[in-house]
Amino acid sequence: MPRPDHGQPRIIALANQKGGVGKTTSAINLAAALAADRRVLLIDLDPQGNASTGLGIARHERGAGTYAALIGDKPLAELTRPTAIPNLTLLPADTDLAGAEVELAGIDNRERRLADTLAAAGDVLNGQDYIFIDCPPSLGLLTLNALVAAQSVLVPLQCEFFALEGVSQITRTVERVARGLNAGLTLDGIVLTMYDRRNNLSELVAADVRAFFGAKVFDTVIPRNIRISEAPSHGMPVLLYDFRSPGAQAYLALAAEFLKRERARKRTAA
Template identity: 65%
Template sequence: MVAVANQKGGVGKTTTSVNLAAALAAAGQSVLLVDLDPQGNASTGLGLERAARRGGTYALLAHADTPEHLIQSTDIDNLALIPADPDLAGAEIELAAAARREYQLREALAPLRESRHYRVIIIDCPPSLGLLTLNGLVAAESVLVPLQCEFFALEGISQLTRTIDRVSRSLNPGLRLDGIVLTMYDRRNNLSDLVAADARGFFGEKVYETVIPRNIRISEAPSHGKPVLTYDPRSAGTAAYLRLAEEFAARHQNRDTSSP
């Protein structure tokens, strides 16, 4: 179970969640995407309009329904979705008064974790470090961080890594940093190279070799309710996310085989 998180908005977090999930599904893996962002962009990006959504992650957090009942199919083989329902926007306030408030999502998703029906579960977290993101981090085994190739990028990521460390120490001892994905990479821009070099210098092998370029097809695809893989299979954005999925799968395979 992987949480995709970055407290900064506009970094390609939801885009990476949707397209990585679609690319893994295209490779034959059974994938579930959990939309934990009240904006619901991951749900929209997979073609599920707000009017068509029934219960979703709010009902999951409130333990008002089972995850199996809340899962919806998508147009992509092997890819299922628990959408963000409209009531999710008020969940932060309600969670504040709940007992074991940080564990609500973990406990709700426990049956799916135990059944191992889905090879990969991806949680798309909100662009904040509030209670919803905290629930995503406590539920997950690892955190994937999209990092846009812009000037203030590394400044914000240090705060997130400190949060991951705190959650690992006090709430979820198994949590680890899965890796960092460089997004919005522009080869024509020296700044992209500088940010990439700084990230690799600081985080080393935690930074994925695959970089996600600035690509108009990636930007257009959500408005059509599709991942870039189905919107334009021949685009540079599609090729990048397919490579990312291969690298992601290889990393996790290596971890699985090295575990006792």
């Protein structure tokens, strides 16, 4: 598939205040799948740093990263680093990021620090097609920074009983941010994760989410798959760990559907 002409990259936050929903896994694997023919920057904004670990960068190897970009005023060009996947660049979560919420509280325009950092980073962002931001599992200042910097939000949603309650909370947050801080912010879509076809509950949750959110829900679902769970411990996306696994094939299908939606969005905008 030919790459598009490069303009400004599209910035997408992956957010859900509930942990354990496949958010970081989806950030890593969607970014990796798109990097086959797009240039992608993944920003690890979660102090747990799982996206960085899942791309093979151990905590003691990271050096300065997201914290330095938010608090230390270091230019992005000094902080991003290549990964083992061509076309996929990472801004890792450094060890100081855990204290960023407290420090941001005392800074002017604290909710715009990431947006300002990205706006000043034309040298790094030129040529990128997509920027994905892996948010922490909370609705604090780090996630708020991501929502203010982003153009849209992608919500991974585990197929479990409390799913609708959690997703309604993040969608309300997106609406509030759009009203007050980032008028262009939209809900890009919802990705159903950890789907188990043998479990009636997965079927019921998926049906409820589709009934409530309609076309916002991606057709592609991410199954429960042991290879997806094993891949991060080897420091690689499931696409590299076991390309033929159902999990890897699901993320390839998700990337294809994502690009199809992007083309439709651009036609509508034109």
